[in-house]
Amino acid sequence: MSDHPQTMCPRFEAAFEILGKRWTGLIVRGLLQGPRRFKDISEMIPGMSDRMLAERFKELEAVGVISRHVYPETPVRIEYQLTEKGKALQPVMDAVQHWGETWCFKE
Amino acid sequence: MSDHPQTMCPRFEAAFEILGKRWTGLIVRGLLQGPRRFKDISEMIPGMSDRMLAERFKELEAVGVISRHVYPETPVRIEYQLTEKGKALQPVMDAVQHWGETWCFKE
Numbered sequence: 001m002s003d004h005p006q007t008m009c010p011r012f013e014a015a016f017e018i019l020g021k022r023w024t025g026l027i028v029r030g031l032l033q034g035p036r037r038f039k040d041i042s043e044m045i046p047g048m049s050d051r052m053l054a055e056r057f058k059e060l061e062a063v064g065v066i067s068r069h070v071y072p073e074t075p076v077r078i079e080y081q082l083t084e085k086g087k088a089l090q091p092v093m094d095a096v097q098h099w100g101e102t103w104c105f106k107e
Numbered sequence: 108m109s110d111h112p113q114t115m116c117p118r119f120e121a122a123f124e125i126l127g128k129r130w131t132g133l134i135v136r137g138l139l140q141g142p143r144r145f146k147d148i149s150e151m152i153p154g155m156s157d158r159m160l161a162e163r164f165k166e167l168e169a170v171g172v173i174s175r176h177v178y179p180e181t182p183v184r185i186e187y188q189l190t191e192k193g194k195a196l197q198p199v200m201d202a203v204q205h206w207g208e209t210w211c212f213k214e
Contacts, residue, residue, distance in 0.1 A: 012200075015207030016132040025123040064210075085210045092206055093119075095199040100122030103171075103192045 018063050019092070023048050023056055028086060029093050031066060035081035065089070125170050126199070130155050130163055135193060136200050138173060142188035172196070 019025060023045060030036060030044045042053055057080060060066040065086040071077040082089075126132060130152060137143060137151045149160055164187060167173040172193040178184040189196075 011207035011211045012136060012204050013133065013207075014211035015203050018211070019203065020127060020129050020132055022127050025127055026120060029119060088206055088210060092199070092202040095202040096122050096126065097119050099195055099199055100118035100120075103195060104118050104121035104125070 018060075018065065019089075021056070021059070023052060024060065025093070025096065027053070027056055027060065028065065028082070028089050031080060031082045031086065032090060032093060035069070035079040037077070037079055041080070060086070125167075125172065126196075128163070128166070130159060131167065132200070132203065134160070134163055134167065135172065135189070135196050138187060138189045138193065139197060139200060142176070142186040144184070144186055148187070167193070 026045050026048075027041055030041045038050075038053065038057070042048070042050055045053070057066065057068070061068055064083055066080050067083050069079045069081065071079070133152050133155075134148055137148045145157075145160065145164070149155070149157055152160070164173065164175070168175055171190055173187050174190050176186045176188065178186070
């Protein structure tokens with residue numbers, strides 16, 4: 001940033017356009033544990049509606065953070081997993097976790 | 108997270124409740140450069156309205172990430188700066204910046 005004292009780095013903005021949406025961080029955090037089905041993530045985040053999760057999954061797939069895999073079993077099994085780009089968010093999630101543990105207290 | 112395989116850490120959720128709002132990351136990033144006036148931050152983020160910035164400033168002040176200082180000069184000077192809690196977001200911002208530089212490309 002030192003060479004951009006007055007404006008924001010466009011790539012920082014692009015990153016926050018993805019990460020700055022509600023629930024996105026929690027969804028990525030959940031998928032860092034490995035591939036998961038829709039229901040698994042939905043159960044991890046009780047405050048989020050299924051409709052919202054479907055929307056977020058689509059967005060994250062569109063920006064290349066997650067991929068969707070359909071296994072032609074009976075019944076069909078659909079899993080979501082992080083791409084390399086998504087897995088590279090681990091240090092971001094760790095930094096947020098550390099900050100949250102140090103500074104955020106839910107009453 | 109290893110001891111919470113099925114649910115999210117409440118502090119991680121709390122952290123993302125703050126950081127996951129649109130513009131918050133960019134505002135904090137701007138204030139990591141030092142105390143700034145309303146107009147300074149407003150000019151750094153052209154896509155954000157002043158009304159939105161005022162709202163975000165209030166929220167960040169309420170959660171203890173920034174503080175507001177009024178200098179009784181003529182004309183009065185008002186500056187916003189990060190608290191210790193806010194400054195502790197530096198590693199989060201660095202991690203996002205690094206990820207953005209590696210993986211995000213604006214056309």
